[in-house]
Amino acid sequence: MMATINxxxxxxxxxxxxxxxxxxxxxxxxxxxxxxxxAKVVVADLNQVGIDTLVGDIEKSGGTANAFxxxxxxxxxxxxxxxxxxxxxxxxxxxxxxxGICKPRPLLELSNEEWCQTLRVNLDGTFFLTRxxxxxxxxxxxGTMILLTSDRGVFGSIDxxxxxxxxxxxxxxxxxxxxxxxxxNVTVNGLNPGMTDTPLARGANPTNWDAKVASDVxxxxxxxxxxxxxxxxxxxxxxxxxxxxxLGTRIRHGQ
Numbered sequence: 001m002m003a004t005i006n007x008x009x010x011x012x013x014x015x016x017x018x019x020x021x022x023x024x025x026x027x028x029x030x031x032x033x034x035x036x037x038x039a040k041v042v043v044a045d046l047n048q049v050g051i052d053t054l055v056g057d058i059e060k061s062g063g064t065a066n067a068f069x070x071x072x073x074x075x076x077x078x079x080x081x082x083x084x085x086x087x088x089x090x091x092x093x094x095x096x097x098x099x100g101i102c103k104p105r106p107l108l109e110l111s112n113e114e115w116c117q118t119l120r121v122n123l124d125g126t127f128f129l130t131r132x133x134x135x136x137x138x139x140x141x142x143g144t145m146i147l148l149t150s151d152r153g154v155f156g157s158i159d160x161x162x163x164x165x166x167x168x169x170x171x172x173x174x175x176x177x178x179x180x181x182x183x184x185n186v187t188v189n190g191l192n193p194g195m196t197d198t199p200l201a202r203g204a205n206p207t208n209w210d211a212k213v214a215s216d217v218x219x220x221x222x223x224x225x226x227x228x229x230x231x232x233x234x235x236x237x238x239x240x241x242x243x244x245x246x247l248g249t250r251i252r253h254g255q
Contacts, residue, residue: 011236013038016089018081020072020129021099023050025198026148029224030096030231035063037232042085044068045099072099072125082132091140094235095133097126098148100166102204107161115162122166123173130177130188138184146234147174149190149246160204171246178244187243189234194249196222217250 017034021027023045035041035058043051043058043065051067058065068084070077085092100122105114130145137143152160153167170190177188195201195216205212213221230247233239 010037010039011238012094012232014040015093015235016040016042016085016091017094017096017235018042018044018085018092018133019096019098020044020070020081021097021148022054023047025098025200026193026196026224026227026231027096027098028054029228030098031058031065033225033228033232034094034096034235035065036061038063039094040064040066040089042066042068042081042088044070044081046071072129073120075124075128078125078128079132081129082136086136092133092136093143095130095143095145096148096231096235097129097145099125100148100200102160102163102200104159104204105162106159110162118162119166119169122163123169126170126173130173134177134181134186137186138181141185143181143184143186144235144239145177145186145188146231147188147190149174149192151192151194151248151252154192154246155252174246175244182243187234187239187241189239189242189244190246191227191230191234192246192248193227193230194222196224196227198224217252222249 012034017039019027019031019041022031022043031041031043031054043055045051048069055065055067066088068081070081101118147170149170150167152164153171157164174188174190181188202209
């Protein structure tokens with residue numbers, strides 16, 4: 001159950017924000033938090049039922065939200081999402097890009113289809129979306145992008161090589177976007193959330209979830225609501241002079 005809106009002097013009050021991957025996990029929690037802080041949230045996901053339900057909950061709590069179903073791997077749909085946000089609310093201040101897929105498969109058993117699908121959704125989709133968001137923000141001469149990356153994109157993985165490659169590409173794209181858009185007063189950062197209790201993470205670790213959590217340096221998984229707080233920091237004054245950075249929530253064992 002969402003808290004009743006009490007935006008006060010929130011740093012994102014009145015801002016227009018697109019959140020992808022909004023139907024569950026970190027994206028869902030980010031929508032709830034930003035809406036509770038007075039932002040106007042475009043709730044975007046492939047899951048129509050999920051985003052419609054979330055928008056209903058936000059509106060019942062006094063917030064402002066709008067649902068938009070889209071497939072991030074389709075360039076035309078990414079463009080329509082951005083156009084929808086600007087047409088509906090008049091501008092675009094923040095992108096929180098949390099959409100992605102993660103399906104385990106040993107490297108030497110990866111099929112061409114599995115490799116291409118993961119890169120298409122996670123990396124190509126990020127490029128399609130941020131390119132169009134970047135054009136709007138450059139014209140406005142203001143904006144913030146926060147991309148959900150992963151420490152697997154830094155350290156690699158045996159069973160998630162396709163995912164690691166896609167996230168490594170996202171990390172490089174984050175830095176390139178920051179270089180390209182800094183002159184327009186647009187900041188772009190990545191966030192490696194670490195072990196977080198989401199349907200995506202549990203689905204990727206169905207048989208060893210408890211062991212994975214126990215191996216975390218803190219001995220526990222983050223909750224999506226906790227990661228959303230970091231998103232809020234980056235979207236506000238605290239992130240104003242932070243760009244081209246990949247923030248991690250905690251150190252890894254052996255690193």
